[in-house]
Amino acid sequence: MSGLSQRPIGWRLGSVVATLATLALALVAPPATARTLAIVGGTVHPVSGPSYVGTVVVRDGLIEAAGTDVAAPSDAEIIDAAGLHVYPGLFNAFTSVGLSEIGSISATQDTTELGDTPHLKAIEAIHPASEIIPVTRANGITHVVSAPSGGPWAGQASAVLLDGWTVEEMAIEASVGLVLEWPSLETREFDFSTFSVREKKFSEAKKEYDRTVEELADWIEAARQYDHARSAAGSGAAVERNHALEAVAAVNRGEAPLIVVADRALAIRDAVGFAEEHGLRLVLASGRDAAKEAELLAEKGVAVILGAVQALPVQEDDAYDAPFTSPAELQRAGVAIAFGTFDSSSARVLPYEAATAVAFGLDPEAALRSLTLGAAEILGLDDRLGSIDAGKWANLIVTDGDPLEVRTAVRRVIVRGREVDLSNRHSRSYELYGGRPAPP
Numbered sequence: 001m002s003g004l005s006q007r008p009i010g011w012r013l014g015s016v017v018a019t020l021a022t023l024a025l026a027l028v029a030p031p032a033t034a035r036t037l038a039i040v041g042g043t044v045h046p047v048s049g050p051s052y053v054g055t056v057v058v059r060d061g062l063i064e065a066a067g068t069d070v071a072a073p074s075d076a077e078i079i080d081a082a083g084l085h086v087y088p089g090l091f092n093a094f095t096s097v098g099l100s101e102i103g104s105i106s107a108t109q110d111t112t113e114l115g116d117t118p119h120l121k122a123i124e125a126i127h128p129a130s131e132i133i134p135v136t137r138a139n140g141i142t143h144v145v146s147a148p149s150g151g152p153w154a155g156q157a158s159a160v161l162l163d164g165w166t167v168e169e170m171a172i173e174a175s176v177g178l179v180l181e182w183p184s185l186e187t188r189e190f191d192f193s194t195f196s197v198r199e200k201k202f203s204e205a206k207k208e209y210d211r212t213v214e215e216l217a218d219w220i221e222a223a224r225q226y227d228h229a230r231s232a233a234g235s236g237a238a239v240e241r242n243h244a245l246e247a248v249a250a251v252n253r254g255e256a257p258l259i260v261v262a263d264r265a266l267a268i269r270d271a272v273g274f275a276e277e278h279g280l281r282l283v284l285a286s287g288r289d290a291a292k293e294a295e296l297l298a299e300k301g302v303a304v305i306l307g308a309v310q311a312l313p314v315q316e317d318d319a320y321d322a323p324f325t326s327p328a329e330l331q332r333a334g335v336a337i338a339f340g341t342f343d344s345s346s347a348r349v350l351p352y353e354a355a356t357a358v359a360f361g362l363d364p365e366a367a368l369r370s371l372t373l374g375a376a377e378i379l380g381l382d383d384r385l386g387s388i389d390a391g392k393w394a395n396l397i398v399t400d401g402d403p404l405e406v407r408t409a410v411r412r413v414i415v416r417g418r419e420v421d422l423s424n425r426h427s428r429s430y431e432l433y434g435g436r437p438a439p440p
Helices: 009-028 132-137 202-232 243-252 265-278 290-300 322-333 347-359 364-370 373-378 425-434
Strands: 037-044 052-059 062-067 077-080 085-088 090-095 141-146 153-161 171-181 188-191 196-199 258-262 282-286 303-306 337-339 396-399 410-415
Touching (some): 090 337, 132 347, 132 425, 141 410, 282 290, 303 373, 322 347, 322 364
Parallel strands (some): 037 085, 258 282
Antiparallel strands (some): 052 062
16 A cells, blocks of 8 residues: 555665566566367356356456357367366455465555555555465465455455456456444554553543544535535546545445444444434444344345354354354344455365255355455456356356355466466475385
8 A cells, every 4th residue: 555654664674675576577477368268068157047067268368258058169279177167266245365465464464554544555566476365265265355454444445356467457346435443432452552451441441432433424525515616626626635524425326335344333333323313324344242233134135244253253252153143133033245355364264164054054155255255246356257147257166066165276366367376385385295115
């Protein structure tokens, strides 16, 4: 992201070296090309309709045709999928992939900027040569949302393909929504001056919470007035341009959703009320208490991008399986759901988060849909992604079983019509140490 001057010198030098290395590779490597492919004889799971055994034809990065009576073109490279399964590529709907590499090394973290930065887009900081990208891709995830953190106004989340030399090649949408980290009402805080926990009166904590929410409302109103002033001025020449307010104004106009990261039931209720009061389209992210507010979310049409299912309960008196059953409860209530891992290092385990929810009541077809077409619908990308239909981008995976099963192997991955190499840091380490000579 911007704000390079705020970063340590080591980060800047490392960034320069990485950029030069990427350019050098680009000069010696052939350009990525999308060939004409025909995936023949596999069981196709289009998500948008019933499964069938047939053929999927890919040309110029798009799905040209798919069906039981589709013939492979004479110029197509044939992929024999007999006995295998063809699915849309999986969609991790909230991650820090490309923004975060090694959690313990701050120089590899570029998820957060100083202050409120609603105008900054995550795609501006994504590192295409991240080692995490091929690891994630090898497990069937072909595209993700990379989202910033911090704030409360964290910035704009970007949808990207998990393949490409540059961020321009990876880009799906530079912005799929403005991320707002909802404030928390805490009666305890850590005092770094004394390295101890300080207790606060509830009335004091509530006053601070209400003041922060009022400041968020001030942002919305300021953006609305700014937008009105720009429109009244015609070309806008008479009004000084403010990129931050422009980003919030786009949400006011309904051009993008407000993606609110909130967990506790109180925060979820307040965020829903805030969005309704200001006429904003809300998408809830993380939502660990979302099932407790399922009726409200369904009534207001708020979709939820769920965080880790394989997690501990939020409250001490919550049921032990509350995180496992939450997706099923939301789905039964009529709430649209998707899944995100909210980090980079575990982005590859996305299908198993959904699988855990299936074991605790989530309909298997609904789980698959939440990882593909459902996630695309929530983020306004279903015209391009999420199902195997003619005209959509060819993000496909070929597997030997259900992708939600941990024993299933992903045999082939196609991103925007191009079959990608499945080798990665994990597979190379496996091969290296698997071939280690036995000690004498």
